Amino acid sequence: MRESRDVEALVIGSGMSGIGAAVALRRAGVRDLVLLEKADDLGGTWRDNTYPGCACDVPSALYSYSFAPNPEWTRAFAGQAEIRAYLRDTAAAHGVTPLVRFGTEVIRARWSPGDARWHVETTRDHYTARLLVSAAGPWHEPRIPDIPGLADFPGEVFHSARWRHDHDLAGARVAVVGSGASAVQFVPAIQPRVARLHLFQRTAQWVLPKPDHHVPRAERWLLRRLPAAQHALRGAEYGALEALGVGFRHPALLRAVQKVGALHLAATVKDPRLRSSLTPDYTLGCKRLLLSNTYYPALTRPNVTLHATAVKAVDGNRLIGADGSTADVDTVVLGTGFHILDMPIGRRVFDADGASLDDHWKGSPDAYLGTTVSGFPNAFVLLGPHLGTGHSSAFMVLEAQLAYLAGAVRHFRSAGWTSMDVRPEVQAAFRAEVRQALPSTVYNAGGCASYYLDANGVNSFSWPWSTGRMRRRLARFDPEAYQAR
Incomplete structure (x- = not known):
């Protein structure tokens, strides 16, 4: 028999985004928390991609959580096995692993204004949740080309x-x-x-x-003994x-x-x-x-x-x-990539009227600060639209969003809100701001067709400014941007 459980927060996915979200939510005071993972292990893209030669193309010291520095990387650009082990170790060290429900795939999540909760159907159980965090990620579902024969x-x-x-x-x-x-x-x-x-x-x-190069034992010993050295290395990278x-x-x-x-x-x-x-x-x-x-x-x-x-x-x-x-x-x-801007999660999350994220987006994903979508109260999208960069680490983007998530949840709880929904005019103004800045960037002016462009030919992926500006922009939660009750 299917069980029905009510929780304060549900996180979809247990890759780098889901693990980070769990840590951020717990630090914001959320204790009743569950992560839903359709696979039998955590790790996300670093669990799924095991092809020969798989490794990161961002320096190891920067491809990690700031709250979980790792002095044990054996290469300047870590391989898949080491990154997966790092994610497992981080989840275990921060008490995230026991929160994961493995083998549990989300079939449908719908907002219910009556009880101000998300109703989530999975392959195993039914959940209701005050807060919903999508950490399914853009590098998740393989893109299979439609080639005749x-x-x-x-x-x-x-x-x-x-x-x-x-x-x-x-x-x-x-x-x-x-x-x-x-x-x-x-x-x-x-x-x-x-x-x-x-x-x-x-x-x-x-x-x-x-x-890339092998990191000598002496260097790893130094980074272990002198955390300031590792912090300096991360800062330099x-x-x-x-x-x-x-x-x-x-x-x-x-x-x-x-x-x-x-x-x-x-x-x-x-x-x-x-x-x-x-x-x-x-x-x-x-x-x-x-x-x-x-x-x-x-x-x-x-x-x-x-x-x-x-x-x-x-x-x-x-x-x-x-x-x-x-x-x-x-x-x-x-080697044909992933459904970056047409993520499957968009077809599984619905507003109160039964319209999905995909229905709202109509081929061009959109979210305020890449994180919240009007019409979907109490929901957050990690590594969402408008936040991609071509030069930095996904962890830098993620941690900027986690700071925003934590700030939003703290205010939500302290203000006694039951729901918060970003104002449509606020989301539209942010979208216009991004689109006004993108044409002069290499993403749009470089003369290519890339996965940054969505089905409508619009760049829904890229952040047109520095990650420093991103971190500053997402560091403060502005309650005036939201309709709350």
Whole structure:
């Protein structure tokens, strides 16, 4: 039998956002708290992405919670296993793990004005909650391309975020569809093992050298013994990335960084035809920045063929490019990204009238300060629209939002509110402010089509200012922005 339970706060997801939300809510005084997790373990994207070579492209000291510094990173850019372990350890250390209900997927959440609660149906139980926090994340649901004939491919087909570790690639003929952040990491890892590798690249990517290195034991000992040293390292990395971020707001300044990318390509790819195919025709930063010391060299190996084209169709074992090129393969690996701006959670959260988030957004996600949506009282979206940056750590964005979440909840509880709903005119004014600032940034002016653009061609992803401004903007909760009762 299904149980029904009433709690003060429900958090959907137990990845980095869900864990952080639980810590923030408890610090704001919330004790009756549950995290709903459809999988059997926490970790979010770092649980799901286990492909060979999976690692972070943000320095380790900055890719962590400020309240849980980790002096034990073994690399300057941590690998997937270490990050997942860090999230597990942090959840355990802060008492979050016992709050997680594993194997519990949210089917539908609807606001009820009658009792001022969210009614949440899951695959196991029914919950009612005063507060609802969506921590499902944008890098969660794999995007599977609609390629004619792909469903009938007779070999193995899988997405990089659902890696088939039981499928041996040794001696296989493999096609990789996509050349984004995941492919840049797993292509060099699998290239030495496969017989043939065909990479279908729809758009060339700027790839910068990755300043990665092993962290010596002596350095880890120092960071362990001197927390101030670790704080200084985090501050230095933050400052360096914020300096890079100035170029994202003034694209002309990125030319110097772009030259580094061009020199990196020239130094590692000697074949002029291949180098030409790998040279982007847009400004660096318009798409997500990629870092790798091994991607370009892997593409020069004799068992690799680059197809500078999209896949038009699949006919049996043959992939057919839009330019007419073909590849006969046994395995297809999709490095085609995620549903970033059309997150599945948007189809599962409903207002009092039965309209979903998707219905409200109509293809262009929108939230005040990337966090609250008019018509959805007492609900918060983490790593939501308008907050993405191309230069900094997702943890910086998340912690800015967690400060706002904690401030909102403290005021909610102290003021004795039963509901709080951001005023539609406030949300609209913020949206207009963002859209007015975006056209001069590299995200919009860089000359590319990226996942920052939604189904309507609108940039619903990016924050057009510094993360310092984001932190200041979200540091103070303004009750006047909300209709409360």
